[in-house]
Amino acid sequence: MATADKKITITIDGKTATVVRDSYLLQAAQGLGIDIPTLCHHRDLTPTGNCRLCLCEVEVRGKKRLVTACNYPVREEIRVETRSPRVLQHRKILSEMYLGRWPNVPVIKEVAAKCGVTSSRFASELTDPNPKACILCGHCVRACAEFVQEEVLDFAGRGIKRHLTMPYGRVDKRCIGCTSCAYVCPTGAIEVVDGLNGPVDAKLIRDYGMRINAEMATLDKFQCAMRDVGTANIVQVMQAYDLLPTHNHKFGAHPDEIHIDTSQIKKRVTQGMPDGCWKGCSMACAKVVDNFVLKTGPYQGQHVAVDGPEYETTACAANMGCFDLEFVFEFNFYCDTYGIDTISAGTCISFVMEAFENGVIDKSHTGGKELRFGAKREVLELLHEMARGEGFGVDVGQGIRWLKEKWVREYGADPAFLNDIGMEVKGLEFSEYVCKESLAQQVGYSMAVKGPQHDEAWLIFMDMVNNQIPSFEDKANALYYFPLWRTWFGLMGLCKLPWNDVVPADNKKYPPPVAAKVPGHVEDFFKFFEGMTGIPLDEEKMLQQSARVHNLQRLMCYLLGGGTRQDDMPPYRAVGPVTAEEYESRVERYDKQLRESVGVDPAGKSTEQKVAILRKYRLDQYNKAVDAAYDRRGWDRNGVPTAERLKELGIDLPQVMALLRSRQ
Amino acid sequence: MVLVNNRDRVDWQPGMTVQDLLDKMGYSYVLITVTVDDALVAKEDYASFPVPDGAAVTVFHLAHGG
Numbered sequence: 001m002a003t004a005d006k007k008i009t010i011t012i013d014g015k016t017a018t019v020v021r022d023s024y025l026l027q028a029a030q031g032l033g034i035d036i037p038t039l040c041h042h043r044d045l046t047p048t049g050n051c052r053l054c055l056c057e058v059e060v061r062g063k064k065r066l067v068t069a070c071n072y073p074v075r076e077e078i079r080v081e082t083r084s085p086r087v088l089q090h091r092k093i094l095s096e097m098y099l100g101r102w103p104n105v106p107v108i109k110e111v112a113a114k115c116g117v118t119s120s121r122f123a124s125e126l127t128d129p130n131p132k133a134c135i136l137c138g139h140c141v142r143a144c145a146e147f148v149q150e151e152v153l154d155f156a157g158r159g160i161k162r163h164l165t166m167p168y169g170r171v172d173k174r175c176i177g178c179t180s181c182a183y184v185c186p187t188g189a190i191e192v193v194d195g196l197n198g199p200v201d202a203k204l205i206r207d208y209g210m211r212i213n214a215e216m217a218t219l220d221k222f223q224c225a226m227r228d229v230g231t232a233n234i235v236q237v238m239q240a241y242d243l244l245p246t247h248n249h250k251f252g253a254h255p256d257e258i259h260i261d262t263s264q265i266k267k268r269v270t271q272g273m274p275d276g277c278w279k280g281c282s283m284a285c286a287k288v289v290d291n292f293v294l295k296t297g298p299y300q301g302q303h304v305a306v307d308g309p310e311y312e313t314t315a316c317a318a319n320m321g322c323f324d325l326e327f328v329f330e331f332n333f334y335c336d337t338y339g340i341d342t343i344s345a346g347t348c349i350s351f352v353m354e355a356f357e358n359g360v361i362d363k364s365h366t367g368g369k370e371l372r373f374g375a376k377r378e379v380l381e382l383l384h385e386m387a388r389g390e391g392f393g394v395d396v397g398q399g400i401r402w403l404k405e406k407w408v409r410e411y412g413a414d415p416a417f418l419n420d421i422g423m424e425v426k427g428l429e430f431s432e433y434v435c436k437e438s439l440a441q442q443v444g445y446s447m448a449v450k451g452p453q454h455d456e457a458w459l460i461f462m463d464m465v466n467n468q469i470p471s472f473e474d475k476a477n478a479l480y481y482f483p484l485w486r487t488w489f490g491l492m493g494l495c496k497l498p499w500n501d502v503v504p505a506d507n508k509k510y511p512p513p514v515a516a517k518v519p520g521h522v523e524d525f526f527k528f529f530e531g532m533t534g535i536p537l538d539e540e541k542m543l544q545q546s547a548r549v550h551n552l553q554r555l556m557c558y559l560l561g562g563g564t565r566q567d568d569m570p571p572y573r574a575v576g577p578v579t580a581e582e583y584e585s586r587v588e589r590y591d592k593q594l595r596e597s598v599g600v601d602p603a604g605k606s607t608e609q610k611v612a613i614l615r616k617y618r619l620d621q622y623n624k625a626v627d628a629a630y631d632r633r634g635w636d637r638n639g640v641p642t643a644e645r646l647k648e649l650g651i652d653l654p655q656v657m658a659l660l661r662s663r664q
Numbered sequence: 665m666v667l668v669n670n671r672d673r674v675d676w677q678p679g680m681t682v683q684d685l686l687d688k689m690g691y692s693y694v695l696i697t698v699t700v701d702d703a704l705v706a707k708e709d710y711a712s713f714p715v716p717d718g719a720a721v722t723v724f725h726l727a728h729g730g
Contacts (some may be wrong), residue, residue, distance in 0.1 A: 241690075460727070467670055500727060503695055
């Protein structure tokens, strides 16, 4: 009987099992401990049923038929016999045929023995005595296509002439030597010849790397869809959780997001291509929009390929109020072509727009451009000016911090307002997440060594949604571990996306604080390190490696005149609502916080009064969180690494300590 | 009343399932783990798994992206 649509109860050899609709019969049988022989099946590859050894007899509504269990999807109530006389007879004949052709291949002998066959009547001129002969199982063909999406290997010929080959029988230049084919080969017909880059233990790296390859092939389509649409998969997620920055980080969602959301991007990006970022990467998240016709600038009218768009670039468009994919592609192309960072440009122009709308600047400053939110044509004009070094583009190209100083100095602008809405810390523009409701993310952003980029500590969901780090101590621990872990990727020259943009199927078995670290993948990366260097790694050693560099970086900032508490202070826009408009847009949320956390009844108070009370509370919370994070990192209350911490890390070099003393 | 993530209180309704609760919270994230009174709920059971009145539910979002 069917239960709740998604589950079906079936009977296999008299045993009852409840399985998820569309799962394969072979999995269901294995789940009951029933062994069905196979040659071509591999748990991480698409089943094809081509060896026919997994034949079973299935009865549907009173009618019996033979099916291959590995690729038979269960969609209704069935009765299955895995060892009926008819099934056993078929398997026996098949085993004899396999044994006749490849009598010395161990996996053939083993599977034939399971079927009661130890000799064959079918020896012929096709008989291959090689114990490492290719048995045409197709594992390698599927691994090439599904693990790394190269499709370099395939079968050619028909019937007895069927054989494995690359196109035209020649070594194909697209083969990148990823060794996936050899890894899944059950006979040793394809062998690995190691030698490149001289790893200490290539097999160890391969063993753990293949785990990620397999996850990408089997899990990605149910998880983040990185192969499909890349990092843009989170555009609609950010909108749904009120985290997508719109109008200079004022809000976290906008009704027009639908025009630039993940599903719209997916329709436009080129699909089905191997990765264009790092050849051989099985995640393959870099995307391209082909044949895009430019509407502005020096290449106007030309058909071009646009690399992306990534989430951040798309969110920049939302931040500028430009909810139009054509704009996103054009902005993305010209930023890339000019060598301009989309995030810095997008956040900076968003700031310019808010300043324009508030009368801080006007058309006399912008070269006549009406730079309001949503002014797509004007943004592109400004971008071209930045690249040419002309007009208002020269100023905007200097970034938010420079603009704030100039506008205060030369236009008499209110510095408090500009400091509140100018989304920069340490002179770097914020990346594209609204962090007002996540204290840990605010601190993570602002304490990041090079400014508010999200690489060091991306704790929004852990904090704001999961409520799994409620205390200052919890937040400080997360602000210790995650920045160091994520810094470690940079130290090793590794991409962090395979760490948490695909997740092992068993990650749910861990409690949330452990699951958040994705332990299975941490182990993978530790093994990569060990395989390359021969040095075993664990969490403590990893944190030590990373902390040495992280603290030295912080120290360098300090010695260069930064790296202190005042450099870790964000604009208030990152912490809470600056304006009455922002407060009113989420009035229920903010009033609730006043009542429940601040202990103030919002009734009868003006919005401006409520903004002020909330601001005081939130800044106080921010400072407490910073204190906790400094303590956890072994920094003093001014954010400078202590002598004890430097000694503990073994970086208390005499020159460093002398410089440190000279600043204190 | 149902307590979500040890913080958010959600009105309980007769017949409420995990999926109903996720919809009500607006939780559309892909990488989530749900427990109801400490019992892990499989994704394929969201539409049928009952959430009793007074239940403590955790909806753990595993950070990706970023």
